[in-house]
Amino acid sequence: MLCKIFFAEQFDALRQRCGVAERFVESLSRCLKWDSKGGKTKSVFLKTLDDRLVMKSLSPVETSAFLRFAPDYFNIMAKTLFHDLPSVLAKMLGFFQVLIKNPLTNTELKLDLLVMENLFYDRAPTRIFDLKGSMRNRRIQSTGEHNEVLLDENMVEYIYESPLFAREHAKGLLRASVFNDTLFLALQNVMDYSLMVAVDEDKKELVVGIIDCIRTYTWDKRLESWIKDRGFAGGGRNRPTVTSPKEYKSRFREAMKRYILQSPTCWDQFRVAPPNHAAAPRPRFEEMEGPK
Known part of the structure; x- marks a missing residue:
């Protein structure tokens, strides 16, 4: 050996x-x-x-x-x-x-x-998501199995019922981190990476990390992107998961901003109330199809 x-x-x-x-x-x-x-x-x-x-x-x-x-x-x-x-x-x-x-x-x-x-050492997550910012074939049928990894469409369904919030400082750090990391990866011609998100409902914590950071945009990935983009592999309802590093970076950033929201602060009470002082509607995520 x-x-x-x-x-x-x-x-x-x-x-x-x-x-x-x-x-x-x-x-x-x-x-x-x-x-x-x-x-x-x-x-x-x-x-x-x-x-x-x-x-x-x-x-x-x-x-x-x-x-x-x-x-x-x-x-x-x-x-x-x-x-x-x-x-x-x-x-x-x-x-x-x-x-x-x-x-x-x-x-x-x-x-x-x-x-x-x-990423999940010494943790007991109740939900784990592998997120790429794409809605093409990004859903699995959940079985409730321990450490089951769910995908983007599962995340949209989950946050529609139970939105994920981070405090202002944490949200700012996450936004800056995703910006820095995706810029770095795009400059390396890397795409198809994921943001792993673990939800610890007992501790009210999120654990996040970007994985699969070495898959470059080689000729086979270019061909896969071209085929899927033209609807030859399952229809053209959404943009393909595989795309150029620049497009992947933009789509990834936009999606991660929408998946995890900033929690309300004490200053929110001074904002203008909705008409008739009705309760503000719960955030909706139908637009999570991805940027056009």
Whole structure:
């Protein structure tokens, strides 16, 4: 068995700053295959038994994209961790190439493994959403299963009944973070990322993070976008999930602003009341079809 470590010094510095360096190897020494219950990827997922870390196998295309992406990722992490740049990028904490050879059968297995933080470590979310800002095939039939991952249309249905609010400061940080992160990702020619949102109804908290940050707009994604945009794959009611990084960035920003609202403040009582002093209507989200 061979293990090649990529960007060893940079990742070590990042882990030190994030406070996970001391237990990193100990965590990795005990892990199991994990069903992430979300997305359509064929990647292998592993999760450490202490629930701290998640590993994902990358395809050769994703590996090449990550190796180009990594230096700029370390730069934005430095700005985030040392200069307080608002960001909700889920932290990538290591990248390894593992090669296992069997001398008896003369076969070998190679895995390119990206190690990431588990966004929901030490949490007990009651709802989890994987949000891309698209309404095309972004709904699943909920079964109520533990850790079930719901999609954009499920989110719209959920917030119609129970709107999600964040306090003014938190909402401002989220808005700034999404703006910074999507700008960075668009400059890297990255699209198809998601905002993971976990709703902890008991603690009245939201946990958020942007994941899948290394899928670049390659020729296959361009072709997929072209086919879906012309309605050849299921109708043209909405814009396709896959689109150019610039369009994806704009659509993503607009959707995230609407999914999570700013909670009312004490100053709201001084605003003009609706006609006949009727109660203000509950926010509606029919327009969440996405920007035209």
